[in-house]
Amino acid sequence: MSTAASAGVSPMLTRLADEQATGALIREYGTLYLEGGRVVHAESPATPGMDVLLTAGGAVQAERWSEAVDRAGARQRVGRYLVEQGRLTDGALELCHLGALFDAAYFTLAPSSGPSRFRYGASHWFGTVRPVPVAAVERETLRRRELLRRIWPEPDTDTAPLSRIAGPGPTVPPRRRRVLDLVDGARTASQIALALGRPAFHTLVDLRRLAAGGLVAAVPEPPARAVPPPELAVDSPDVALLHRLRAGLEAL
Structure with missing residues (x-):
């Protein structure tokens, strides 16, 4: 087992790399896509996707992105389509995709108590740009954890x-x-x-x-409201009504 794995990144991911597996490693905070034991894509609900990263900065127009997904998504060639149509250069595509991959991988590999599972053969519609060794993803994840800890430990x-x-x-x-x-x-x-x-x-x-x-x-979480036991909840309208009915019956 690698040093990164023993530090708590993902022993399962390391094993899949050793197996040269292809598929999707699904964890609590995201998914890593592997091809031949290397990471080719990552996504997490905690991070903006390639669509946001490319369109928000103006690298690709929103309608051109939609066109690429429509025409090349089923063939898993969205990235290559953007380059072939002159929407992006090879270098710009690789740089943006690599940044998005490490970004999503950091959150996907966060410590969690949830189960992990691997779907053999699964692939992502964006397509492969430049595979990254698992060891490099693990090292970068650990480097980022340490950087954040040094800046502010909370x-x-x-x-x-x-x-x-x-x-x-x-x-x-x-x-x-x-x-x-x-x-x-x-x-x-x-x-x-x-x-x-x-x-x-x-x-x-x-x-x-x-x-x-x-x-x-x-922002601190609001304190949980304590629920009084039934015998103390005398202000409840239902309880007050019962008290009045009992008093009336006793008077009769």
């Missing part, structure tokens, strides 16, 4: 709704300012990333830096 900013902290605070660079402007007490890091059309991990980095600077904090 992980609740990654998943909870976030609120701004009043006060002057330090000067914020423009990129981080755009993230801070979307902190409204309701949005999570993933929702902010989606609104900006940016990789979610980069947004986590910005938010942890803002938290370390005392500018944002996770």
Whole structure:
């Protein structure tokens, strides 16, 4: 077993790499697609997909993206179609896809108590761009975990709704300012990333830096309301009615 696997990334993924398996590894927070034991695609509900990353920044027009999916999705050649039609260069496609792959893989490989399963032979409609060795995905996942820990050790900013902290605070660079402007007490890091059309991990980095600077904090969960035992719930309308009926009967 590799060092990364023993550190808790995914022993199952390492085994599939050793088997040179092809299919989809489905975990609680996302899915990794393998081809010959290498990762060729990743997706997670916590991260913007290729459609958002390509269209939000203007690299591909939304209608051109829809055209590529319609015409090449069934053949699993969406990425190649965009290049062949002159919508993207090879380099731009590889760079964007690699960033999206590592972004989604980070969340997919997060520690969880949920089950993992592997669907042999499954593939993704986007198609293969550049396969990445599993060891490289594991190393990058661990590097990102350590980076976030060094910036700000509290992980609740990654998943909870976030609120701004009043006060002057330090000067914020423009990129981080755009993230801070979307902190409204309701949005999570993933929702902010989606609104900006940016990789979610980069947004986590910005938010942890803002938290370390005392500018944002996770919104605390509301305390659970205690349910009084039946014998103490005397203010309930049903209970009060029963008391009045009993008093009336006793009077008769």
